Amino acid sequence: MNIEDIIKTKKELPLSRKAIVNLLYTENWISDHINSELKVYDISIQQFNVLRILKGQEGKPANLSTIQERMVSKMSNTTRLVDKLIKKDLVKRVICESNRRKVEITITEQGYKFLEEVSPAMNNFEKKITSNLSQEELIILNNLLNKLRN
Template sequence: MKKTLQHELKRKKPFDRPEQEAILNIMKTSDQLQNRYGRLFRQFDLTSSQYNVLRILRGEGRPLPSLEIADRMIQVVPAITGLIDRLEKRELVVRRRCEEDRRVVFVEITQAGIALVEQLDLPVQELETELFGHLQERELKQLTRLLEKARTSMT
């Protein structure tokens, strides 16, 4: 039997509207994904947000202003400065003030930060396969397209 959200939540009645069911499904799935990724990152003494910063910086390959990093984050982080503080304390990133505009702070990933992200590459890939490997490529593309379409009303 197919396990539906109504069954998982032990709801006696169906959902009031398909929009409600879809949104609750997304929220339930997001929560489960965050928990699984959180467990993985905790093994490396990182949070999901810290990993995200390191991933962004490695992918860019150059220092970025802290506010640009905040704009690129998967999840909104209200305190990007504190997040970068913790990464800097672990020597995973370094900060430098912009010479032209002292208000701008550039953040650069260190070799230790790159090494840590590289160490996570395979475990992250394995987790992605474990979580979504049962879906066909066309289903993954459809899911991506639908989620992107759903987000268009939120911007």
């Protein structure tokens, strides 16, 4: 279905607007589906992203600014996300004794186990949602999205 039908407009959108509306609609569509998948695990997309970032640190702690830099959604309140993950015992925060402003965040063993449980479901979801595209089309799509941002 084309974007004009989805947003129920009779007018043909200018090509640049059509592309932007299509991207925004698709981003929201994907986010809604991811949220639905993650709801079973009682975690948000942003919290899941923080866990993946911390896992990618390979045992080294991260500070809030490192996490924020690597977040997919830069609008996220990183402190609040980390606080929620601490309450779930998925991450821990350590305040440096010599410099109280230095806060180090690491993923816990329970966080690693949680990712081991959730990651296969997310991998399957990612494959399912992109299943209408060939490998070549996925490469082209990624290249076009990179080009758009540059």
